[in-house]
Amino acid sequence: MKTSEIAQRYLDYFEKNDHQIVPSASLVSDDPSLLFTVAGMVPMIPYLTGVVPAPYPRIADVQKCIRTNDIEEVGRTARHGTFFQMLGNWSFGDYFKEGAIRYAWELLTTSEADGGLGFDEKDLWVTVYETDDEAEAIWRDIIGLKPERIQRLGRADNYWNTGQPGPGGPDSEIFFDRGPAYGKDGGPAVDDSRFLEIWNLVFMQDFIENIRGKTEFDIVGELPMKNIDTGMGLERVAFLKQGVENMYETDQVRPVLDRAVELSGRRYGAVHEDDVRFRVVADHVRSSLMLLSDGVRPTNEGRGYILRRLMRRTVRAMRLLGVDAPTFPELFAASRDAMKASYPVLETDWSTLSSAAFAEEETFRRTLAQGSTILDLALDETKKSGGSTLSGSEAFLLHDTYGFPIDLTLEVAEEAGLSVDRSAFDSLMQEQRSRAKADARNRKRQLADVSVYRDFRALGETTFAGYTDLQTESRILGIIVDGQTVQSANEGDVAEVILPETTLYAESGGQVADKGTIVGAGFELDVLDVQRPVPGLISHTVHVASGTVALDDAATTVVDAANRRAARQAHSATHLVHAALRDTLGKDATQSGSLNRAGYMRFDFAWSQPLSTETRSEIEDITNRAVQEALEVTTRIVSLDEAKEAGAMALFGEKYGDVVRMVDIGGPWSRELCAGTHVSSSSEIGLVSVVGESSVGASNRRIEALVGQDAFRELAAERTVVSQLSAALKAPRDQLASRIDELQANLKSAEKRIAQFEAKEREGRVPALVESAETVGAYRVVATSLGEVGSADDVRTLALSVRERLGSAPAVAALGGVAAGRPIVVIATNDAARAEGAKAGALVRLAAGVLGGGGGGKDDVAQGGGTDASALPAALSAIVTELRGA
Template sequence: MKTAEIAQRYLNYFEKNDHLIVPSASLVSDDPSLLFTVAGMVPMIPYLTGVVPAPHPRIADVQKCIRTNDIEEVGRTARHGTFFQMLGNWSFGDYFKEGAIRYAWELLTSSEADGGLGFDEKDLWVTVYETDDEAEAIWRDIIGLKPERIQRLGRADNYWNTGQPGPGGPDSEIFFDRGPAYGKDGGPAVDDSRFLEIWNLVFMQDFIENIRSKTEFDIVGELPQKNIDTGMGLERVAFLKQGVENMYETDQVRPVLDRAVELSGRTYGAVHEDDVRFRVIADHVRSSLMLLSDGVRPSNEGRGYILRRLMRRTVRAMRLLGVDAPSFPELFEVSKDAMKSAYPVLETDWSVLSAAAFAEEETFRRTLASGSTILDLALDETKKAGGSTLSGSEAFLLHDTYGFPIDLTLEVAEEAGLDVDRPAFDELMRGQRERAKADARNRKRQLADVSVYREFRAVGETLFAGYTDLQTDSRILGLIVDGAPVQTASEGQVAEVILAETTLYAESGGQVADKGTIVGTGFELDVLDVQKPVPGLISHTVHVASGSVAVDDRATTVVDAANRRAARQAHSATHLVHAALRDTLGKTATQSGSLNRAGYMRFDFAWSQPLSVETRSEIEDITNRAVNDALEVTTRIVSLDEAKEAGAMALFGEKYGSVVRMVDIGGPWSRELCAGTHVSSSAEIGLVSVVGESSVGASNRRIEALVGQDAFRELAAERTVVSQLSAALKAPRDQLSTRIEELQSSLKAAEKRIAQFEAKEREGRVPALAESAKPAGAFHVVAASLGEIGSADDVRTLTLSVRERLGSDAAVVALGGVANGRPIVVIATNDAARAAGAKAGALVRIAAGVLGGGGGGKDDVAQGGGTDASALDAALDAVVTELKGA
């Protein structure tokens, strides 16, 4: 039974049993404490906690998930994968334990001919929470499961909670017995390799607090509404139904593994370590493809770093299998073909997704090449110093800064006959992980408890009237101060205001929040920010400028009209720039982020190369021609399917419901899904001036532009500068470039002549300085101040020239000078001086200490400086004194 068929049977069964079927949420989680959707229940948390009313009492879905905390186990066990799909059915105050158990059992054990999954009852075991008599009785007395195949386990195994105060409850898990070949008998309590968990039924009934660990917390009461949260692992069911050994050999994953086998020329099943690498490749390629399809792009932080790590582990595994040539064009296409029936977006967006994948592989191949050079130098230095072990810090630097894998460092070092201080490397890695965990915990602690919005959201969604009006009368539904609901807020306080209706736009879709005020009888509130803390609810953060405001007061929202007009211009300009980019660069130049505020727009897009000046100009020209053409801007509320059929662009990072707002500029020329505010005609934008284009990652670029009056003011300022230059250089505007090039050429020629003169003058000082050498202990010493100098390089050049002039006797040269008001000292020693104990690095630190600064270098030449130029002679005397006592 194919994986997609299993998923469809699941959805068909629950749809038949009055469940609303919802699409998978994005792998990019809405929860700011999570990088990804790590479990099937994550998108349902607002419904499970009651913060947001569920759209239906019963829901079923197939949810995409990414989890990388066990990444080192991938390929080594039958069940660890980074990307997986959870089949979930949910009840929000509807059916409870008996209903959940009945549905699960019926679907699992019904015949395939009747639409079920066809598992044999004799192969199934269950566990229940140690005190859950009710669940055990249902399994035993209603389902008819033999008591010896029902096992009770404690909190560590059969109690679910989020790890934070809130809902929790006992669960019941269903296991499949894989047979005696996989372990000993005795049920899941004895062996979880033989007995594989396939379905978890969570009975969410308790409210818990004071969480000290996974098993230590206090159950303080019952939830007002009992919910069902279940999850069945699609990949686990698939490998059982397909009769294969693990998830990597199922129909959605195995094709990638097979292609890796073909490319490597090796055999799957012959060598254990090779098999692990094949499975890692199969898993990571699919995970990377799915992350790319949800808008994630490789980078050095956050989600992008996780994606980059998956992709680079794939390249590394292929290299260890003997494949040095690019492999992503082969592997990713195979994964796309295996997954596209379940996720058609992989086919429709293939050109964009593949371009990002291939660019990352090429980037990492360059990294491997440069990292190899750095590693070779480090190994040479270790050998020259007589060492046999590369330091852990150098290995960590290669890994952390250059992305060079530790196992590759170990391999190359071994080939060079050296060891690597792996314990020291591991300790540095542990420190990095601890810092990352602490940062994550800190971010989690800083999150507001969104349950404070539950009662306000229960009233309904906040009505946004700002598309057509700048003012509206409303009622204050709630006030929040310091995270807690209050009845009033007084002058000087900062509070959150929840209204039934508002014209103030909440930050979303790249557009910043509106500015404005909220006024009513006896109060005026300055709006500081507008956000959507939970879906459907708008919260206004305000400063109470005067008076006192209370719940149930009537209030009027007033939008700052000038700011809104400029913000509309910028947002509509962003759509025009996006269309112009796709006209110029092609359909693969898709948006990956944006920011729009009054007078300014920033647009990030998928592209790996800098734009030429000509391309930038063309994009700007197409955009302003669209402005000049006064294109009509229309908005329509349509179904998501209608919008996709019409070719509307769905943008990175945005979540869409079944009904969406589609914005057209010039008909289909620019057609995007967007909830932002827009002009009614492109002519209202006025002007778009591109002021910057830069890199924001290996495969992403950024365009910045000023819009409307800000664009005009910027161009007017440039015109003033041009006029001033024209007057100063006595050249017409159209000849300015030629005149400046002529001046630059003249300046370079003059600088060259000056440099030649200075070099000659420096060389002329060498004989006199060398003749000034005086004995100091066992050394001939030149110690002199050169006065004002051009740069430290001048002192260094002169110091080395004098040292060469002094011959083979033990000689030390210490010269100082003042550059831009700061003293500089350079000290050089020859071979005989070093043999007699004179070390330039140690001597320069003495001099720099007198100057109030620091310095360092090698034994033969070193440089230092400080802040007290008047102490330069004293610093040089300190060096001579030190040498006399050596």
């Protein structure tokens, strides 16, 4: 009986018994706490918990599921698989225990000729919850099952709950006896290898609270509406009905395994490790295909990472089976043909799904070619040196430089009998993440090998229509995902899109990329970035907000008008600042870089000295006078020689073609080569407010400014602050600076007097502290807590003073205090004490340990601290005890 037929018989049976048949939910779970749909009941949780009213009182379905927690066990047991299908029937306040048990038993034991699954009653056993007398009575008295084939088990085996306070209940599980060849007799309570669970009937009747663990919770009452949640594993039923040994040999999985056997030339059933690899391939290919069909694409995070891991484990398993050539075209086609009867979408969307799979294989083959050799050498060196652990730095090098996944490194090392220093690897990964955040601007995005753009560039340059228009009609010329060309991209994907013409500005000349969208019939793409990966070609990085975008689709580029307007203002303002700098500083103040985005500009220029406040103000004034004069902004396409003759400024190191775009503001006053977008009149800029001037190297400075509305808002905020200060200090605005200077002078004078008083007060405590000295062994010891202190320096000063007053006999001053809630200990020893063996550094470490911290210093004076201020007396006592025993 084929797997698809088993599923259809299941649905037909429950439809005949008044159940609404619903389609499988996506493998991508709606539950934000789950990456995938990991069980058949996941889509039903809102109904089972009563959060959402059930649409029907009775439901039946075949639910797709993915579990990867036990991925290393795949292929090694008969039961572990990543993708599986769960047959479920559900009752929401309708039938309960007797109905669920009757339906399950009838479907299982009705002959195949009469539409059932044809299991022999003598091969079936059941378990019930240890206190569920009702369920046992139904099985025994109504179904007629022999009492010796009904077993009671505890919470660990026969009680279900979500792991959260709410509904739960006992369950009853149905097992199939595979016979004595698979284990000892005695039922599922004795051997769950011989007795295989095929159906679980959950009787959701209790309300539970105080969950402390899987079996530790309190049943506090009954649910007002009792539900039925059942699940029968389709793959388990299939391999039992098909008379094979495991799920990998069923009709939906075995064709992939057989194709892997053909490609490898090895025999299934000959070598155990080969058999495991064949089963891994069969399982992972099917799982990957099903994930692809639900819109998941291989990436380095989240769901995409799981898919990538499955696909890359497949590639490596085939290599270990001796196949170095690409195999996905054969393996994925075999899986498609095996699964399409149940999931027709696999055939209708084959072009899209296969292109994603094939591209991932090719990407990983390149990774393996580089990484495998390096890893093998590293493992050999580790063995030769007598080591048992591959260093974390070597594992990180493989990951960071060659893209070799750590999971694969762990597996290869394990096969070689070695471990990997995972903690060191994780530490290096964390360091890398920190560096990546700090350097995000320089590594804004990771472009694929530029060869992927070759064919697109060969079709001609991308036409930029954005100088005059904010929208233009175009078409999808190319789609790139993870560095590989694909036929389409689906909702949720991130891809690069190539168009023959666009109005979206690609980041260049210091101007950041436009914001906007690309829309067409049935899809909308949010533009994340626009770049020129190769000269003459514009690539749009997009997030598919809705629908599916495919090659040759008609598309319209739409620029975010407000963002573009503000970007134009900032870019034109940069030209004005450049001209103002040259007016003020001279022609030596040449441009070395710039950044323009909506509302903000920065301009780097060659200059070795900080600008004075007066010079900054002059530059700002010249710039804003140019804004007020409403200077005309014009652009001309001219030859490079012509532009140079006209005196156009060019950015040093920038490559220009024979034909360039020259931007004039106010005629020759500002004349630069620039491909960016600009205002038509300087008055459109509105306002330029210089907010910073700083060094960016030994001979380069940077000016930063806000532009337009952002500049106005900044100035308005400053005006508010000035007004508040003026009111608080009771001084007119023009006198604020002198008033603040006066206050600062008064504050410094007060702080000086306070410091003098504190020093005098500290010195006044010294006689009393010296008087408190006790004889401890060979030493005179002062071990006292000072209580609250201003700082550690206060304690240190007193300890040194006390040590000096204690004289030349062996003496130790150990003083503690609490500053800002944290305990401090300072120990000072004189020469005689050190000669007797009292070392300040060792003593302070002892005290700091009591305080829950650390410390150190020299033999004569040392300081430590901790977190537990209440332990300060104990810390000082520990010092005395140590000296007494010395």
